[in-house]
Amino acid sequence: MFGALKSSLKAGDLRNRILFTLMMFVVFRIGAHIPTPGINADAMDALIKGGSILGFFDVISGGAFKRFSIFAMSITPYINASIIMQLLTVVIPKLERLSKEGEEGRKKMTQYIRYGTVVLAFIQAIGMAFTLRAANALTNPGIGSYLMIAVTLTAGTAFLMWLGEQITEKGIGNGISLIIFAGIVAALPGALYRIYQGLAAGTINIFSVIFLVVIAAMVIAAIVAVNEGQRRIPVQYAKRVVGRRVYGGQSTHIPLKVNQAGVIPVIFASSILLFPTTIAQFFQSSGISQWILDVFRWGGPTHSILYAVFIIFFTYFYTAITFNPVDVADNMKKHGGFIPGLRPGRPTAEYLDKILTRVTLSGAIFLALIAILPTFVLVATKIENVYFGGTGLLIVVGVALETMKQIESHLLMRHYQGFMK
Incomplete structure (x- = not known):
């Protein structure tokens, strides 16, 4: 490195x-x-x-x-x-x-x-x-x-x-x-300093800090694995003879990412669930407002369930917007490509949609777990005033990976050994 x-x-x-x-x-x-x-x-x-x-x-x-x-x-x-x-x-x-x-x-x-x-x-x-x-x-x-x-x-x-x-x-x-x-x-430095203050004051147990570090490392490793994970659909291109040249005939694949939507579903779900509590805070004298604050309390059972459901919904919603199986199948057909064992056109689009639905389900469940897991970790370790959020981790790890890949491409262009082996 x-x-x-x-x-x-x-x-x-x-x-x-x-x-x-x-x-x-x-x-x-x-x-x-x-x-x-x-x-x-x-x-x-x-x-x-x-x-x-x-x-x-x-x-x-x-x-x-x-x-x-x-x-x-x-x-x-x-x-x-x-x-x-x-x-x-x-x-x-x-x-x-x-x-x-x-x-x-x-x-x-x-x-x-x-x-x-x-x-x-x-x-x-x-x-x-x-x-x-x-x-x-x-x-x-x-x-x-x-x-x-x-x-x-x-x-x-x-x-x-x-x-x-x-x-x-x-x-x-x-x-x-x-x-x-x-x-x-x-x-991050402020969070580490607050943990140090808690350890010095005796309000935080050293074993709780070790447990938090281990969980954070496991979550980061899981985020990296899922962000890099993909289902590769094999594609074969037929040979075409134009004049004296032969085009096509090669094999390639369509990479369907497990986490196609990135962190967008988590941001959408967070905004929607935090909006009712924000409005209710300005009418706290009302009994209904207090009930809304209790129901949508961050980390509560109702909030966690709704949070996971909204993340799964928005993952499918955003994936459907960014990846259109019909367009992909049509483009493959125009260029003489086909998936082995499937006819070009509608059968290919239906197959891609079926695979995408299954792959997206895995990514959506993973996003939901990562988003709600830190809440339970902080409750278990009793470490307060420290942010350990799934949204932040997803953004930080995803951006770091993407930036590292760009640095890697620059190094490889100059025949240097890169970071990733």
Whole structure:
């Protein structure tokens, strides 16, 4: 590993890309500590600890939401805009045609996503301003404060979007994913320090810490195995004679990933289940609101069951959007490809759909288990004020693997030995 790291620093272009990415991380962390004007920090901290959806945003933003910095919304509006654009591509023929127009179509789609990000960020920022006013977290409530907060947060999100695009273009890896990765990893030193304080004070047992480390290592290994796992469907291409040349005749495969949807289903399910508690917190004098808070309490039996069900549902939903067996079967037929033992066309599409359904079930159940397991681990070890969430682990491990693969490809192009053997 150290030899591969040394090789990566020898390659001039790769070294510059890595250094540029690290510099952008520094810019991101500096911005995460620049506060938004007009916010009561103490009230904001109490609101985060109340278990609302804002706590989930704080994890994604790497603590920027708790401080309510200019990057408080992180890059979530961009993610939402990208997801909405993918959904619209399926239902709007014009966008579907645009997505198939190559590089020019991709640039146009990216432009639409940028516009959508700014609009969603402004709407979300206005909603947050009113939410903070209801929680008495504004120092000077009024129209001016609302606009100041909305413009500041929207500008912060737009800057992060630009920062992510710069990392993708001039750095290494996917910039948007790396920004989320950096935000989550930034919370790790604080968590380790709180564990150390608990050990020193005697409130945390050393065996509980060892158990937590072992479980975390096993979960990370499982995430790596599932992210890399795939079902390979063999495909044979018939020979075609054009003039004096023979085309086709080779064998290949279609890789169906076990976790086709990534971490998107977990994010969707978390947002939906945390939304009722966030609304109920502003009407706590009502008996119905208290009942909602009890039912949807994080880590409770009802919450855990619903969480798992929603994750499985959204895994199938998102996989159906991103992988269309009919289109794959049609493309294979056009190029003379077929699955051995199956006729091209409809039988191939039905077979792919059948295999995809079974493979997706395994991935969906795995995502559900990873999402709810940390809750039970923290209850068993009685370690408090330490975040050990499945969503964070899925994002961190997935982004690390993808970035490592890109570094690996750069090294192999220069005939260096890579990280992976």
